[in-house]
Amino acid sequence: MGHWWIKHGLSTTLICIAISAAWFLEQTGVAPLTEIYYFLVSPFLSKQQLILEDKLTNARILELEQRIAELEQQNQQLQKFLDYSQNQQQPIINAPIIGRSADRWWQQVTLGKGKNDGIEQGFIVTGIGGLVGRVIQVTPHTSRVLLISDANSRVGAVVSRSRHLGFIQGGSYQTVVMRFFTKVADVRPGDTIATSHLSRLYPSGFPLGKVKSVNVNSGEALEAEIELTAPLNLLEWVLVHPFTPKLEPTSETLLPLN
Amino acid sequence: MSMPSNILKLLNGLVIILSVALCSMLLLLRLPGMELLGIGPNWLLIWVVSWSIKRTVWQGLLAGVTLGLIHDGMTAVYPSHILSLVLVGVLTASLRRQLYIQEDFISVALIVFFMVVVAETALAIQYSLMYVRPLREIWQDYQRIAIASATLSSLWAPALYYPLNQWWTNLRKLEK
Numbered sequence: 345m346g347h348w349w350i351k352h353g354l355s356t357t358l359i360c361i362a363i364s365a366a367w368f369l370e371q372t373g374v375a376p377l378t379e380i381y382y383f384l385v386s387p388f389l390s391k392q393q394l395i396l397e398d399k400l401t402n403a404r405i406l407e408l409e410q411r412i413a414e415l416e417q418q419n420q421q422l423q424k425f426l427d428y429s430q431n432q433q434q435p436i437i438n439a440p441i442i443g444r445s446a447d448r449w450w451q452q453v454t455l456g457k458g459k460n461d462g463i464e465q466g467f468i469v470t471g472i473g474g475l476v477g478r479v480i481q482v483t484p485h486t487s488r489v490l491l492i493s494d495a496n497s498r499v500g501a502v503v504s505r506s507r508h509l510g511f512i513q514g515g516s517y518q519t520v521v522m523r524f525f526t527k528v529a530d531v532r533p534g535d536t537i538a539t540s541h542l543s544r545l546y547p548s549g550f551p552l553g554k555v556k557s558v559n560v561n562s563g564e565a566l567e568a569e570i571e572l573t574a575p576l577n578l579l580e581w582v583l584v585h586p587f588t589p590k591l592e593p594t595s596e597t598l599l600p601l602n
Numbered sequence: 603m604s605m606p607s608n609i610l611k612l613l614n615g616l617v618i619i620l621s622v623a624l625c626s627m628l629l630l631l632r633l634p635g636m637e638l639l640g641i642g643p644n645w646l647l648i649w650v651v652s653w654s655i656k657r658t659v660w661q662g663l664l665a666g667v668t669l670g671l672i673h674d675g676m677t678a679v680y681p682s683h684i685l686s687l688v689l690v691g692v693l694t695a696s697l698r699r700q701l702y703i704q705e706d707f708i709s710v711a712l713i714v715f716f717m718v719v720v721a722e723t724a725l726a727i728q729y730s731l732m733y734v735r736p737l738r739e740i741w742q743d744y745q746r747i748a749i750a751s752a753t754l755s756s757l758w759a760p761a762l763y764y765p766l767n768q769w770w771t772n773l774r775k776l777e778k
Contacts, residue, residue, distance in 0.1 A: 358615075359664055366668040370675035374626065377672075381627040443630030446676035447683070448641045448747040449725055454630055495735050495743075496678070515739060577640055 375483040378443075382456060382485045385442050389456065401438065401581065404472075437461055437584040442486070451494040451514065453477075455487045455582065463487045466545070468585040473574035474551035475499070475539060476582055478589075487584075492552070493520055493576055500543030501552055501570075506530035509540055512552065512570055518577075519556060524566040531558055537570055544590040607777065614773055621766060625649045626672055636758070641750040643758040646673050647721055650687050651714050652763045654694035656770070662691030681728035686721035693720065710763050711756040718752040 369377065439461070443454030457463055459482045467479040469489050477491040490497050493514040501512045501522055508531060510524035522537060535555045541548040553572040560566065625645035636642055646669045654662030670684030677683070694713060726744040730737055 362664070362668050363671070366671035370671040370679075372675065374672060374675040377623060377626050377676075378630075380623065381630060384627065385631075444632050444640075444642070446626075446629040446673065448751055449681065449729065449743070450677045452677070495739075513735075515735075 373481045373483075373488070375481075378454060378486045378488075379483050381454075382442060382483075386456060389440055389442070398438070401472075401583070405436075435462075436586075437463060438581065439463070439487075439584055440581050441579060450496070451491040451576075452480075453489050453491065455479075455489060455584070456485070457584070458482045458485045458487045460484050462586075463584055464586075466587060466589045468546060468550070468587045469582050470550060470585065471574040471576075471579040471582045474553065474572065475546065476574050476576060476579065478545060478587075479584065489582075491576055493518070493572065499546055499552070500540040501537050502540035502548075503529070503531050503555075504536045504538050506535075509542060510565075510568075511543075512537070518572055518575070520553070520570050520572060522555075522568045522570050524568070527566060529566050531555055531566070531568055533557055547585075547587055610773060610776060614769075617766075617769055621762075622646075622649060622669065622672070625762070626676065629673075629676065636754070638750040638754050639746060641747060641754065643755040644718055644721070644751055645755075645758075645762065646683075647687065647690055647718060648714055648755055648759045648762045649766075650691050651694050651710070651717055651759070652766045654691045655710070655713070655763075655767075657695055659692050659695040662693075662695035663688055664691075666691035681725050681732070683721075683725070685728065686724035689724055690717045690721055693717065711759050714759040715752045715756040718755045719748050722748040722751060 437457060439455040439457040441453045442456040445452045455463070455469075463479060463482050465479055465482055467487075469476040469478060475492055477489045477494075477497065479487050480490045481488040491514070492499055492512065495514045497514050499512050500509070502509050506529070508524060508526070508529040510522050510529070512520045512522045514520050524531070533555050537552045537555065539546045539548050539550045539552060551573060553570045556569040556571045558566070558568045625648070628645045629642065632640075632642055650662070650665050650669055653665045666688035667684055670682065670687040673683035673687065694717060697713065722744060726740055726748075729735075730740050
């Protein structure tokens with residue numbers, strides 16, 4: 345034993361340290377690495393893009409805010425009649441995309457803002473065009489987003505025109521498949537799709553995409569190919585909306601994701 | 603043990619830690635020329651191949667477990683990268699022993715190419731055992747991912763293999 349230890353003690357200790365360090369990284373979702381990555385990458389983020397994007401999004405936000413203000417006023421008046429109490433609205437966070445998926449089988453992005461900016465797990469991410477995904481992990485300066493185009497991601501969806509329900513599941517980057525709960529549904533190419541009120545991980549009413557084609561002869565349920573309106577692989581900046589999921593993802597609703 | 607040998611060991615540890623950290627961070631980055639069909643090179647796999655090529659099967663296996671854990675932390679626990687990277691480490695180490703492969707860039711690039719295919723196959727099999735997607739879709743994805751990733755990884759392999767291998771060769775000489 346003593347002889348063996350003198351010969352192999354050091355290497356055994358080193359192996360143990362290496363594996364436990366890797367295990368620690370795995371458990372924390374490589375948080376220390378993404379933090380370092382953030383500090384290395386952040387000086388190279390072009391400010392030009394930020395300013396332009398800011399102007400564009402600010403203009404769009406202003407427009408929407410005005411419309412919301414208008415609607416809110418109407419709503420408030422109506423709610424006064426109904427004696428309704430309204431929840432406190434939290435601000436929307438603007439965040440840059442600093443990293444793409446670490447593996448080709450997953451579709452995730454890393455954002456350059458995290459816990460310090462108020463982002464929490466379960467928050468909803470949108471881009472110009474519509475829904476992008478949801479935050480699945482946060483570190484002090486970064487957060488990881490599971491895109492709706494990921495095969496492991498399922499979003500409850502509704503056809504805006506006919507209110508037929510189903511869910512979308514990711515596949516390739518820009519097109520996803522919507523599976524309806526019924527065999528017959530009123531859906532046509534060009535129909536817009538939004539998140540449904542049945543979705544537990546996403547708030548209802550966020551725009552998702554447009555119907556590209558309807559696949560009638562596919563076994564049990566009706567399927568439609570949806571083209572996402574948010575250009576997921578071109579986006580550089582996104583908006584993070586505060587949201588508390590109605591249900592923590594379990595094996596039933598979502599596949600194991602850390 | 604003399605002082606210089608201790609310092610060398612420390613330096614080697616530093617090189618190992620820094621190169622692994624660099625590889626993991628490169629996975630998140632998409633630069634022009636580093637992307638094909640939205641897919642980047644598999645840097646951690648290139649690292650495992652560079653490490654295992656002149657080491658024993660056991661060392662290859664341990665590198666596979668360690669880097670597999672890190673890669674899992676960056677994506678999800680299942681399907682796990684541990685199995686695929688362990689396969690890569692073990693196969694690369696035994697290839698070297700059995701075939702006495704020449705040490706040049708082309709053979710390293712070739713090894714990386716086939717190892718990516720092996721690793722992606724291991725992932726695709728795990729994926730299809732999850733029963734969340736139709737097999738047909740997984741098969742389509744597998745073909746696209748395996749070809750693009752294998753091509754890019756093998757092209758970028760020398761960029762990592764050369765400096766690491768140079769360092770380890772010089773280290774062995776110095777230690778003797």
